[in-house]
Amino acid sequence: MPTPTRLAPVRIVRVAAAPLFGESPKGGWSNEIRPEDSIHALIAIHTDAGITGYGSVFTDGRLAQAGLKVLEPLLIGENALEPERVTEKLHQNTFWMGRGGTLTHTISGIDIAMWDILGKATGLPVSQLLGGNYRTKVKPYCSLLMEEPALMRDVVAGYHAKGFRAFKIGWGPFGRAHDTRLDEAIVRAAREGIGADSQLFVDAGASDAHWPHGLKWAMRTAEMLKDYNVGWFEEALKPDAIDDYCDLRRASPVPIAGGEVLTRRQSFMPWLSRGAFDIIQPDVTKVGGISEQRRIVWMAQDHGIRYVGHGWNTALGVAADLQMAAAFPGVDLVEFIGGSPYVDGILAEPFVLDENGDLTIPDKPGLGVEIDRDKLAKYTPDPGIF
Numbered sequence: 146m147p148t149p150t151r152l153a154p155v156r157i158v159r160v161a162a163a164p165l166f167g168e169s170p171k172g173g174w175s176n177e178i179r180p181e182d183s184i185h186a187l188i189a190i191h192t193d194a195g196i197t198g199y200g201s202v203f204t205d206g207r208l209a210q211a212g213l214k215v216l217e218p219l220l221i222g223e224n225a226l227e228p229e230r231v232t233e234k235l236h237q238n239t240f241w242m243g244r245g246g247t248l249t250h251t252i253s254g255i256d257i258a259m260w261d262i263l264g265k266a267t268g269l270p271v272s273q274l275l276g277g278n279y280r281t282k283v284k285p286y287c288s289l290l291m292e293e294p295a296l297m298r299d300v301v302a303g304y305h306a307k308g309f310r311a312f313k314i315g316w317g318p319f320g321r322a323h324d325t326r327l328d329e330a331i332v333r334a335a336r337e338g339i340g341a342d343s344q345l346f347v348d349a350g351a352s353d354a355h356w357p358h359g360l361k362w363a364m365r366t367a368e369m370l371k372d373y374n375v376g377w378f379e380e381a382l383k384p385d386a387i388d389d390y391c392d393l394r395r396a397s398p399v400p401i402a403g404g405e406v407l408t409r410r411q412s413f414m415p416w417l418s419r420g421a422f423d424i425i426q427p428d429v430t431k432v433g434g435i436s437e438q439r440r441i442v443w444m445a446q447d448h449g450i451r452y453v454g455h456g457w458n459t460a461l462g463v464a465a466d467l468q469m470a471a472a473f474p475g476v477d478l479v480e481f482i483g484g485s486p487y488v489d490g491i492l493a494e495p496f497v498l499d500e501n502g503d504l505t506i507p508d509k510p511g512l513g514v515e516i517d518r519d520k521l522a523k524y525t526p527d528p529g530i531f
């Protein structure tokens with residue numbers, strides 16, 4: 146009988162977070178992001194094998210740095226080749242400090258970085274480590290903020306000309322102006338700007354502060370969206386209104402999407418078992434990373450609910466989303482912010498759309514992408530940690 150072999154441990158010696166500043170795209174939030182605000186942090190995990198793994202966290206970079214201070218003692222010396230075990234150790238030992246919040250967000254970036262290391266150590270892309278590849282390409286949908294109708298038409302047409310063939314418009318004046326004719330005019334303008342052949346999705350962004358509408362508005366609006374062949378209606382209700390989401394899903398002629406603010410796999414259980422969504426949108430840079438998201442996606446699949454990852458993102462977050470998109474059946478889209486320097490401007494080889502508006506899923510080891518430190522230096526004060 147052959148002697149079983151195993152890879153020697155790859156020990157974590159250092160972990161660091163780099164907050165991104167200066168050119169965060171507008172969020173469309175009622176309290177808009179300023180240049181000095183950070184809403185993303187990149188994570189780097191250094192090991193004694195000389196392999197470095199990278200991850201991304203969607204939160205204020207100062208929180209990610211504080212989260213790392215708490216998590217570091219649990220992480221240093223750990224074997225980076227065991228992402229699921231190590232991530233679960235972090236969850237289990239910190240639940241009393243507010244599970245689901247900053248620590249869960251920070252663990253997300255750590256977990257993604259450990260999967261990157263496992264891939265680099267074994268020479269395999271993360272998708273293969275997750276169990277296999279269902280596809281080599283996936284369509285990015287270009288995520289854009291709502292604008293007044295004339296501007297909206299020009300903005301989406303500009304990205305259509307760049308090769309995108311799926312679009313999501315959201316937030317901005319939609320619903321917030323209390324003008325249903327304006328809401329419809331924005332959606333009509335977007336449909337005109339991209340033509341009948343491109344996919345269009347609409348995001349009310351009801352997880353914004355003090356969302357003013359309820360179930361009746363959402364039902365009326367869903368009827369309107371049907372007329373423009375909108376593929377899903379996202380965050381149409383306040384993020385905790387689970388009963389209304391269940392009712393809306395059953396009444397709406399267009400699919401209902403949501404879940405971007407949920408974190409931890411356990412939080413998704415009632416939403417999935419009660420059938421609150423047609424499409425679930427966990428964010429791999431918030432929910433707990435790839436280890437957590439893969440379990441959420443399988444749970445969703447078994448409940449007959451589609452998975453389309455949320456990603457108001459960095460290039461490393463997109464890279465994780467692409468690996469996830471490869472590894473599950475029925476995944477046809479990834480979110481891609483239109484015009485974000487943190488997505489388009491930090492990789493050695495930026496993502497490129499093919500002639501069908503699709504992205505090729507990287508098949509190099511780990512996440513399959515490489516950070517360009519000189520480019521990154523424009524957006525973070527201390528790129529040296531990378």
Ligand SMILES: [Mg+2]
Nearest residue numbers: 348379380405
């Ligand atoms: Mg959204």
